[in-house]
Amino acid sequence: MHAQVVLFDGFDPLDVIAPYEVLEAAGTATEGLLTVELVSAEGPREVPSGLASVSLRATAALDPARADLVVVPGALGRLPDDDEPTDDSIPVILARTLETALPTLLGEALDRPGLTVATVCGGSLVLAMAGLIEGRPATTHHLGLDLLGATGAVAVDARVVDDGDLVTGSSVTSGLDLALHLVERELGPRVAHAVEKLIAHERRGVVWRPTGVEPTVGV
Structure with a gap:
């Protein structure tokens, strides 16, 4: 299994590093059954993050023909507010x-x-704003749920939403939960448990799926 973690200008470093480290650890634990690399749409390059002093190097181009998993991070910048959007605000990035x-x-x-x-986090908004997930359940940071729903996606307020070939995580730290x-x-609970123990992180929240009995009243 080969995973590609996408970098774009202004990405949130933790959105990238958290799932990357989990996936890399899973690959180590299985002696290479899972491989992972950092990529960009433009190919190999230094990619600046939303932190001025932090950049990461994409070592290859995003290539859906050879990837089994593609992970898209969100952005790091100014939070949206009622003022005019600025070049360093997350929606603009x-x-x-x-x-x-x-x-x-x-x-x-x-x-x-x-x-x-x-x-992870605002990564789902990249897909949504491009019109790629209309009608599909997805989540994002709680501040972006209204925007996600406005694009035609079905916004779900959950930490991780699994809709088969589309799996979305809500906020920055959910990258750990999503990757686990x-x-x-993909590799089974024993591998996931080994990685969970290694990084000393217990997953949070129910993974929401569009299956099962639907609640008829609020709880």
Whole structure:
């Protein structure tokens, strides 16, 4: 299984590093059954994050033809408010990805059978603003749920939402939970448990799926 974690200008470093480390640890625990690399839509390059002093190097191009899992992070910048959006606000940073090849490549990824696209925090908004997940359940940071729903996606206020080939995580630290869920789903609970023990993190929250009995009253 090969995973590609996407970098774009202004990405949130923790959205990338948390799932990357979990996936890398799972690969080590299985002697290479899972491999992971950092990629960008443009190919190998230094990619600046939303922290001025932090950048990461993409070692390859995002390639849906050779990936089994693609992880899309959110952005780090100013939180949205009632003032005029600025160049360093999160919605603007995310919207700039639409001017790159990233939406086309993510569309190819979602169209490819057997490939899972996962997102952390505002990563789901990249897909949503590109019109790629209309009608599909997804989550994002709680401050972005209204925007997610406005794009036509079905916004779910849950830590992790699993809709088969689309798995989304809510806020920054949910990248750990999302990645551990994917490891368990793809490689089994023993590998996921080993990684969970290694990083001393117990997953939080129920993984929401569009299955089972639907509640008829609020609890």
